[in-house]
Amino acid sequence: MKIVIIHGQSHKGSTYHIARNLAEKIGGDIQEFFLPKDFDEFCIGCTTCFVKGEEQCPHQAKLQPITEALDMADVIILASPVYVFHVTGAMKALLDHYGYRWMAHRPEEKMFKKQGVCISTAAGAGTKSTNQDMAHSLFNWGVPRIYKLGFAVAATSYDGISPKKKQAIEKKTEKIANKIKKASQKRINPNLKLRGMFAIMRMVQIHGWNPKDMDYWNEKGWTKDKRPWR
Ligand SMILES: Cc1cc2nc3c(=O)[nH]c(=O)nc-3n(C[C@H](O)[C@H](O)[C@H](O)COP(=O)(O)O)c2cc1C
Secondary structure, eight states: OEEEEEESSSSOSHHHHHHHHHHHHHOSEEEEEETTTSOOOOOOOOOHHHHTOGGGOTTHHHHHHHHHHHHHOSEEEEEEEOBTTBOOHHHHHHHHTTGGGSTTSOOOGGGGGOEEEEEEEESSSOHHHHHHHHHHHHHHHTOSEEEEEEEEOSSSSGGGSOHHHHHHHHHHHHHHHHHHHHHTTSOOOOOHHHHHHHHHHHHHHHTOSOHHHHHHHHHHTTTTTOOTTO
């Protein structure tokens, strides 16, 4: 199994250890990227990716290794500490660069067969909205199975987490790792929500407005009867 972890921070605190712990329990090749160390650009809002093509993004060269790893992975783990109830700025800056991959534009076909995990830790509160920040992208990329793990660790470092809390984290990561391993043994079918969103976006493309997106959907055969998950 190929696993990619995108860490929304460059230090190795609670979020890093939990993401790493889960990946090791799943087992396989683990590739990691640390933000902003491995990608430090903000989207400049040129909309070139949407209109002309992502290969013309001014940050394409820096983004490419992450894009390739995402495409190759069976499991995508997005992990971020909670910063004022949301993902870190570095994680948001990366996700902005994949706006062109949302189903409303040009989703990558490979995404429809993957599993995704969102992990966040907070001192107290905010994991729900932070995991939702990341799940929003995974869902709109077309990832059919998404797990969310949020931990209020009552600490500002991994060493500061109480043994009791660490035990609960172990139990939860074990449970999710087992689910992921089990699901990986057969084809993952998209649920009704994902099929519904795809159907809406298909209609958008049939009556489309952005030629770049319309051509993409037509070439894939998705405006006819082909589907990315089959
Ligand atoms: C800028 C900043 C904002 C934060 N905002 C929140 C917050 O909204 N809610 C919260 O409970 N903890 C907040 N925290 C605390 C961290 O989310 C928490 O300590 C987390 O477990 C740190 O993970 P790490 O060890 O991986 O860095 C914040 C920390 C920082 C540095």
